[in-house]
Amino acid sequence: MVEEEVDTVQCDNPDCKVAQDGRCIEGQDLAACTHYGKALVIVDRPTSMAATKPTPGVRLPSAEALARSQAQVLLRNQPCNVIALVGPFDSGKTSLIAGAYDLFQHGPVGGFTFAGSSTLHSFELACHDTRRASKRKKPKMERTQGGDATYFHLDLVASGCHDKRAALLANRAGEDYMDAQSDPALANDFVELHRADVLTVLADGERLLDLGLRHQVRDDICLTLRAFQEAGATRPWQRLAVVLTKLDAVLKDEAKTERVLQFFEGIVHDVRDQFSEHFIEIQSFRVAASPQSAKAARGTGMVELLHYWMSDPACLHPTKVPAVIPIAARSFGRLRPRARADHE
Amino acid sequence: MSKAIVAMGLPESGKTTFLAALWHLLTNKKVLVRLSLVKLAAEEAAYLREIATRWVQAKKQERTFHSGNKTVKLTLQSEGGEVFDLAFPDIAGEAFSQMWEMRECTPSVADALRASGVLLFIHVDKIKPPGWIADDAALAESMGDGPGDIHGDIQTDAQAAAEGAAPADGQANAQGEKAVPWKPESSPTQVQLVDILRCLQALPLDVGPRKLAVILSAWDKVEDDAVSPERFLEMHLPLLHQYLTHGLNAGWEQRIFGVSAQGAEYDDVKGAPTADADRMRDMEVPSQRIKVVVGEVISHDLTVPVNWLLE
Numbered sequence: 001m002v003e004e005e006v007d008t009v010q011c012d013n014p015d016c017k018v019a020q021d022g023r024c025i026e027g028q029d030l031a032a033c034t035h036y037g038k039a040l041v042i043v044d045r046p047t048s049m050a051a052t053k054p055t056p057g058v059r060l061p062s063a064e065a066l067a068r069s070q071a072q073v074l075l076r077n078q079p080c081n082v083i084a085l086v087g088p089f090d091s092g093k094t095s096l097i098a099g100a101y102d103l104f105q106h107g108p109v110g111g112f113t114f115a116g117s118s119t120l121h122s123f124e125l126a127c128h129d130t131r132r133a134s135k136r137k138k139p140k141m142e143r144t145q146g147g148d149a150t151y152f153h154l155d156l157v158a159s160g161c162h163d164k165r166a167a168l169l170a171n172r173a174g175e176d177y178m179d180a181q182s183d184p185a186l187a188n189d190f191v192e193l194h195r196a197d198v199l200t201v202l203a204d205g206e207r208l209l210d211l212g213l214r215h216q217v218r219d220d221i222c223l224t225l226r227a228f229q230e231a232g233a234t235r236p237w238q239r240l241a242v243v244l245t246k247l248d249a250v251l252k253d254e255a256k257t258e259r260v261l262q263f264f265e266g267i268v269h270d271v272r273d274q275f276s277e278h279f280i281e282i283q284s285f286r287v288a289a290s291p292q293s294a295k296a297a298r299g300t301g302m303v304e305l306l307h308y309w310m311s312d313p314a315c316l317h318p319t320k321v322p323a324v325i326p327i328a329a330r331s332f333g334r335l336r337p338r339a340r341a342d343h344e
Numbered sequence: 345m346s347k348a349i350v351a352m353g354l355p356e357s358g359k360t361t362f363l364a365a366l367w368h369l370l371t372n373k374k375v376l377v378r379l380s381l382v383k384l385a386a387e388e389a390a391y392l393r394e395i396a397t398r399w400v401q402a403k404k405q406e407r408t409f410h411s412g413n414k415t416v417k418l419t420l421q422s423e424g425g426e427v428f429d430l431a432f433p434d435i436a437g438e439a440f441s442q443m444w445e446m447r448e449c450t451p452s453v454a455d456a457l458r459a460s461g462v463l464l465f466i467h468v469d470k471i472k473p474p475g476w477i478a479d480d481a482a483l484a485e486s487m488g489d490g491p492g493d494i495h496g497d498i499q500t501d502a503q504a505a506a507e508g509a510a511p512a513d514g515q516a517n518a519q520g521e522k523a524v525p526w527k528p529e530s531s532p533t534q535v536q537l538v539d540i541l542r543c544l545q546a547l548p549l550d551v552g553p554r555k556l557a558v559i560l561s562a563w564d565k566v567e568d569d570a571v572s573p574e575r576f577l578e579m580h581l582p583l584l585h586q587y588l589t590h591g592l593n594a595g596w597e598q599r600i601f602g603v604s605a606q607g608a609e610y611d612d613v614k615g616a617p618t619a620d621a622d623r624m625r626d627m628e629v630p631s632q633r634i635k636v637v638v639g640e641v642i643s644h645d646l647t648v649p650v651n652w653l654l655e
Contacts, residue, residue: 005421008562020540056451057446057448057449057451058448058449058450058453058454058548058549059447059448059546059548060443060447060448060449060543060546060548060549061447061542061543061546062447063444063539083576089537102476102530104582104583104586105474105532105535105579105582105583106582107535107582107585113586113589113590114585114586114587115586115591116538116542116587116591117349117538117542118542119533120531120538120539120542121528124526124528124531125526126533127474128525128526128530129526130477130478130522131474131475131476131477131530132476132477132480133475133524133570134477134523134524134526135522135523135524136477136523137477155591157590164590164591169612182473197425256487261368289440290476291478292478292481292487293478293481293482294481294482294485294486298476298478335469
């Protein structure tokens with residue numbers, strides 16, 4: 001039996017119908033066509049972008065510092081104390097915030113127990129450069145970024161209580177607060193000041209050691225507070241904390257320690273003199289939130305400050321309103337139901 | 345009837361070893377346990393057999409990361425005669441690291457994390473504590489090793505910029521090491537665990553009150569300290585202890601267990617078998633390697649925490 005040899009007509013151009021009609025789709029002579037005679041290669045159609053996209057993950061709650069709107073949600077949902085920290089760049093605002101959080105790594109602090117936080121990433125970032133994990137020989141203080149204030153959140157339970165109370169610690173770049181000295185209207189945009197239960201102004205202990213800078217520290221505190229007050233950014237029910245930071249540095253320079261502490265008391269005296277009527281209470285504190293030497297234990301003064309921060313908000317003190325019983329004009333309206341034995 | 349519990353914990357926290365020992369205990373029946381196996385044909389039975397074989401040979405488990413996440417389903421019977429299916433996802437620890445670091449998880453992990461019972465594993469020998477540079481300096485000073493005062497050496501970003509120096513993050517310290525920028529994974533173990541528990545109490549993972557069994561695994565490494573599991577947690581993970589006591593939502597129940605599912609360290613640092621591993625292999629009843637400590641009570645019954653979650 002002789003096998004019939006059949007030439008397979010093929011073209012690698014998928015649009016060409018030469019196999020059916022014998023004509024090149026490009027009108028060329030079949031011998032001259034570069035596609036004729038080659039097999040059509042069939043490849044899988046490329047998968048669409050939608051099909052290749054990985055299955056979306058389930059988003060979990062953020063752990064970054066809260067923006068204003070997120071802080072407002074928290075304020076609506078649970079009892080909360082807002083603490084605004086005010087001071088120039090490098091005065092220790094972030095150190096105070098990070099130091100307060102880090103104390104709880106060892107256990108309850110001054111009768112307060114840690115009960116959660118929604119900003120653990122930001123707390124950890126703030127603490128990192130003072131921790132061994134940073135592999136630094138020397139601790140470094142993270143600079144607060146410019147822009148609107150952000151809020152660090154700690155849930156705390158006071159001893160003897162069962163309910164949590166949140167601490168919202170507002171952090172804003174020091175330059176913004178200092179700018180308000182020359183333009184008090186800027187303070188109107190610092191919403192954390194309007195809502196703060198405790199305003200905390202910082203006196204940088206390192207600067208107080210410098211004879212040339214210490215007067216600047218006093219002026220910064222007084223002028224900033226005055227700018228806030230002129231702008232109407234403070235409230236009469238607010239508490240004011242005047243905090244000497246970097247106490248370890250002050251104690252280290254023993255020759256100047258007493259003088260610095262006296263100067264700080266002078267600042268507190270000036271603040272009381274000028275602003276007592278604008279705040280319900282003014283108290284001073286000396287702290288070493290994250291000391292760099294053994295001159296002060298880590299967290300010195302923080303317990304007292306934490307208690308002050310977490311005091312019952314003065315704006316929420318209940319006021320007794322006397323009951324007013326309207327006297328009816330008609331005798332019938334003045335009749336009262338007789339009390340039954342099982343009711344009264 | 346179907347009940348689900350989820351085993352969770354950071355990488356190498358002892359989840360797979362627990363499951364291997366549990367399967368051995370249920371199939372071997374050499375010691376008295378509260379839960380018993382109804383059917384041998386468990387889902388992922390081959391995987392269970394594989395890890396239980398390694399366990400009985402006193403060999404280290406391969407990490408779940410390499411073998412992929414498995415959901416094991418067992419049909420069990422309680423002491424009261426109740427028969428139920430127990431779903432036990434053996435999820436790689438990396439999935440939980442991802443939750444802390446990336447703030448997301450896969451849909452299948454999310455489904456597993458909605459179980460009403462939670463086993464939270466913490467390896468007692470792999471707790472990363474917070475540590476402070478200032479404390480190291482103070483310690484060095486107290487030991488007469490230098491002044492310990494480093495305050496004057498602090499360099500802020502502003503000072504670095506003023507001096508035209510490289511950014512602080514790129515600076516080398518005195519040992520020539522570069523400072524390490526913050527990464528979520530460098531955070532202390534207790535912080536990561538607090539955050540994972542917080543995620544279980546917030547949408548999209550919140551399912552209301554649950555039971556939480558905290559398993560302090562490799563308990564044999566600390567049993568000589570003669571402290572209860574609860575006290576150990578308070579001493580070594582105080583932030584987590586505070587959170588468990590005061591931070592969990594209303595209705596949550598928690599209990600702390602010290603568990604030695606492996607019995608001892610099988611291999612030395614070079615991977616060679618240790619004398620302890622040989623001692624484990626020498627035991628007539630492998631199930632007796634297991635120790636479960638609840639308060640003052642010690643038993644070999646690894647089903648105790650599971651049983652408590654299912655009660």
